[in-house]
């Protein structure tokens with residue numbers, strides 16, 4: 379097989395070695411905002427196994443103390459690369475530890491703002507940086523200066539706030555330039571990457587499209603075929619469009635209609651992807667199979683499991699039927715993995731507690747023995763959206779609210795039946811339609827209707843009714859880890875409530891969910 383270049387070989391790359399700081403990924407974010415490509419790897423990365431040469435290396439902060447017996451340490455080969463190095467907080471302490479072990483616990487811990495006192499204005503790290511505010515978060519400190527270094531900045535509490543060995547191009551700072559509270563932090567990161575490391579500022583989605591299409595073509599070769607599960611969400615659509623640009627109809631997209639998609643969803647996705655984007659898509663109607671398997675099940679995690687398993691079975695069955703024209707087998711599977719997923723899996727810290735087992739099609743690969751293609755694995759969500767727009771995908775699709783794999787099955791509380799799904803679907807459709815009409819769709823991160831398994835009395839047209847309750851949810855969030863409920867005008871809620879009760883049979887009342895996350899989650903199940 380041809381050796382395929384990695385993105386990090388195609389663009390000048392700053393390597394961020396992660397020691398577990400909660401801010402580490404922001405270092406890559408900030409550099410990319412300056413069109414410098416940056417990639418994060420665990421601090422334990424062996425430099426000899428890297429396979430590409432970075433233009434510079436950043437050692438991140440971290441929760442450990444360098445003098446602890448089990449503290450993580452960088453591979454010393456990093457100093458043999460001959461490229462500039464910047465240590466941040468733990469990263470700076472690591473530089474000092476390697477060079478004389480002069481690090482100890484400080485008398486005072488320092489969290490929050492401090493004023494940077496620049497001593498060496500000629501230092502390239504401080505170009506356009508004055509006595510600005512910097513953000514501190516540490517308990518340890520340097521006891522003395524490592525050999526060959528000079529102090530380039532101080533703060534009230536940190537006599538070694540900035541240190542440099544300019545002949546070797548090694549820098550250390552005690553504060554966190556990657557957080558916005560460090561007012562000139564971004565400038566310092568740019569100074570490091572562009573002026574000190576001489577990294578080219580050519581990372582852009584336009585350049586990424588060309589290099590990625592080339593990379594996919596090399597990887598897949600002239601004849602192999604690729605399949606992919608496509609949901610109509612942003613990630614899988616953007617990945618599919620990129621595949622289509624690269625290899626045309628040798629990419630086979632499959633949308634599984636699991637019977638719990640939104641109203642007219644399968645039809646709409648089909649139209650948008652096939653007619654609008656020229657993607658070779660097959661829609662599989664497996665609604666009966668999913669709904670049969672869900673019969674009698676009320677436990678949310680069981681629903682997820684059943685849907686996940688059924689999904690895998692359906693997908694594999696359909697994939698078998700897709701036979702390339704030359705009689706060979708499909709060789710590759712496309713997945714829309716994003717960079718945050720990659721970061722999570724390489725994070726130096728262990729995984730956080732599972733609240734819900736978010737299912738997707740991650741389980742497919744082991745059994746299917748297909749090679750994986752993940753064209754978005756270097757990208758953040760906003761980069762994927764930008765890429766989607768450049769590939770000609772509509773604003774509406776690119777800015778779609780996320781929709782969970784188990785779909786309406788986790789929005790119909792209790793048992794999932796065709797009738798219950800229909801009620802939730804219709805209410806959801808009206809709600810989203812009104813949100814769009816009011817010009818609120820892009821202001822809200824996610825909105826949907828849930829059907830509650832509760833019966834309640836009402837009066838309609840002088841008749842007593844005894845029907846169910848729709849709960850409306852709308853949240854604002856940046857990362858979906860925490861969220862606030864959206865403050866609709868009362869008149870908006872009134873209009874939606876009236877429409878749902880009037881137009882959807884089976885609904886007696888409408889309520890609005892005013893719980894943030896935490897303590898609630900976004901979905902009700």
Ligand SMILES: Nc1ncnc2c1ncn2[C@@H]1O[C@H](COP(=O)(O)OP(=O)(O)OP(=O)(O)O)[C@@H](O)[C@H]1O
Nearest residue numbers: 607608609611612613614633634714738739780781
């Ligand atoms: N009904 C479906 N048919 C086929 N594939 C699906 C379906 N639902 C989910 N998937 C697969 O599961 C993956 C994960 O879903 P997820 O919702 O996280 O991503 P997405 O739908 O591509 O984008 P977004 O996060 O914007 O919704 C999808 O990328 C797709 O490959």
Ligand SMILES: O=c1[nH]c(=O)c2[nH+]cn([C@@H]3O[C@H](COP(=O)(O)O)[C@@H](O)[C@H]3O)c2[nH]1
Nearest residue numbers: 734735736737780782783784858899900901
């Ligand atoms: O693909 C998915 N499979 C799932 O099982 C699932 N459960 C929740 N979600 C989505 O994740 C985000 C956070 O939701 P929660 O606060 O409910 O965990 C929200 O965007 C939810 O819609 C899921 N997505």
Ligand SMILES: NC(=O)CC[C@H](N)C(=O)O
Nearest residue numbers: 439440467468516517518
């Ligand atoms: N934010 C950090 O990198 C902290 C480093 C180290 N744990 C300290 O307390 O000093």
Ligand SMILES: [Mg+2]
Nearest residue numbers: 609611781782
């Ligand atoms: Mg989705």
